[in-house]
Amino acid sequence: MDIYFTPLAQERLDDIVEYLDITWGKVIKKNFLSEITRCLKLISITPDLFPLFEDSQEVRQCLITYYNTMYYRVKNNQIQILTIWDNRMDPQTLKFILSEFD
Numbered sequence: 001m002d003i004y005f006t007p008l009a010q011e012r013l014d015d016i017v018e019y020l021d022i023t024w025g026k027v028i029k030k031n032f033l034s035e036i037t038r039c040l041k042l043i044s045i046t047p048d049l050f051p052l053f054e055d056s057q058e059v060r061q062c063l064i065t066y067y068n069t070m071y072y073r074v075k076n077n078q079i080q081i082l083t084i085w086d087n088r089m090d091p092q093t094l095k096f097i098l099s100e101f102d
Contacts, residue, residue, distance in 0.1 A: 001044055001047065001074070001077060001078065001079055002077075002078045002079065003040055003043075003044060003078075003079045003081065004078050004079065004080050004081065005081045006080060006081065006082055006083070006101075008082070008083050008097070009070075009081040009082055009083050009084055012083055012084040012085070013036070013084050016032065016068065016084060016086075017029055017032065017033065020032055032064070032065065032068075035064050035065060036064060036070070039062045039064055039070055042062075043062060043072060043079055044079060047060075047074045047079060048060070048074075050062040053071060053098065054095075056098070058073045058074070058075070059071055059072070059073050059082065059098055059101070060072055060073065064084070066087070067086060067087055067088065068084055068085065068086060068087065069084070069085050069087055070083075070084050070085075071083050071084075071085060071094075071098060073101070080101075082097075082098060082101050083097060083098070
């Protein structure tokens with residue numbers, strides 16, 4: 001199954017990677033990217049492995065690190081990464097963002 005990053009998800013990933021590189025260094029950045037890769041492999045093998053987000057019927061959530069969660073869905077035989085979320089942010093904003101994909 002193909003994996004597709006929405007523009008929002010790609011932008012969030014780029015921002016996080018840049019922040020980690022500047023603030024914490026290459027080792028932490030590499031560890032984060034390894035976790036992303038691990039999550040993507042698990043999702044590609046078993047797309048329904050991770051729990052559904054709240055009352056959603058299709059959006060799932062995969063905890064990457066304590067601070068970041070990946071939100072995705074399977075649609076048209078494609079895994080769509082919707083966003084990567086900073087768990088310290090307002091959850092109402094997340095709900096609004098995810099509602100845009102319905």
